[in-house]
Amino acid sequence: MMDKLAMNKPSMGKNSTQHKQAFDEPLWWGLFSAGGVCFAVFLPAVILFIAVLLPLGLLPAEALSYERASTLLFSVPGFLFVGAVVCLPLFHAAHRLRHGMFDISVGNDALNKKLMYGGAALLSIVALGLVVAGMLG
Amino acid sequence: MDKLSTQRLPPLKRNWWLKHRFFKLYMLREATVLPLVFFTLCLLAGMVALLQGADSWQGWIVFMGSPIVLLLNLLALAASLFHAATFFVLFPRVMPIRIAGHSLPDQAIVAGQWAGVVAVALLFFWLFGRA
Numbered sequence: 001m002m003d004k005l006a007m008n009k010p011s012m013g014k015n016s017t018q019h020k021q022a023f024d025e026p027l028w029w030g031l032f033s034a035g036g037v038c039f040a041v042f043l044p045a046v047i048l049f050i051a052v053l054l055p056l057g058l059l060p061a062e063a064l065s066y067e068r069a070s071t072l073l074f075s076v077p078g079f080l081f082v083g084a085v086v087c088l089p090l091f092h093a094a095h096r097l098r099h100g101m102f103d104i105s106v107g108n109d110a111l112n113k114k115l116m117y118g119g120a121a122l123l124s125i126v127a128l129g130l131v132v133a134g135m136l137g
Numbered sequence: 138m139d140k141l142s143t144q145r146l147p148p149l150k151r152n153w154w155l156k157h158r159f160f161k162l163y164m165l166r167e168a169t170v171l172p173l174v175f176f177t178l179c180l181l182a183g184m185v186a187l188l189q190g191a192d193s194w195q196g197w198i199v200f201m202g203s204p205i206v207l208l209l210n211l212l213a214l215a216a217s218l219f220h221a222a223t224f225f226v227l228f229p230r231v232m233p234i235r236i237a238g239h240s241l242p243d244q245a246i247v248a249g250q251w252a253g254v255v256a257v258a259l260l261f262f263w264l265f266g267r268a
Contacts, residue, residue: 036220036224039173039217039221040217040220040221040224040225040250041221041250041253041257042257043213043217044214044217044218044221044257044258045257045258045260045261047176047210047213047214047217048261049261049265050183050201051179051180051207051210052207052210052211052214053265054198054265055198055199055201055202055206055207057202059265059266060266060267063264063265063266063267064198064265066187066190066191066195069187069194070187073184073187082184086177086180086181089173090174090177092170092173093170093174093177096167096169096170097170097174099167100164100167100168103154104154105148105149105151123181126181127181127184130181130184130185130188131184134187137188
């Protein structure tokens, strides 16, 4: 009995660390899915209007004037907009980049994981912080 | 799942995915996030510019109009639509919807999501498109 326990111990220890590591994965997959929905549903319109029509001068002059853009962005809806259009898609991108790097054997996954999700979290905080700064300022 | 499978399987060559159309499409789908990240960084720069003042905001719009930036963002637009096309077909597989005992056909769920894309575009047109 004792022998069996002792024999099992190392493998059990290994299992428990694997469980620990698997703990966070549902969170990353959840953020990946949520970000994927936002990327698919919101981003086509956002990119079309803000990154294509606006710089080409195809929107009415006042549509995204400095005043109007500030009013729209630095508000509670603006905060939600940034969450859906910047933060969640960033975590989606981080997840795909991490798995893509694994697929082509770039770097090591433990480090990539920290860099990708850490980067997404950092940029998300910066983005939301900018909105809050605009609301306060 | 931790990525320990390399310890059990012989390591794959980096170009394994070039050998089959299915895997090439898979990699293309993975790559859709590259122009997305570019657009997101542009957007963040725009938010900083907006915070700085009217001149910076105008400068950012000029920057967004430079040919390379515009081209990369057009790529991001195409990538977002390709991503949508691949992502929407997953929904009915992951979460089949049943109403009153009848499962909703896959095409209906996919069409509903495309309707969402159109609805968001119409919302943007309502916000920005009118003179």
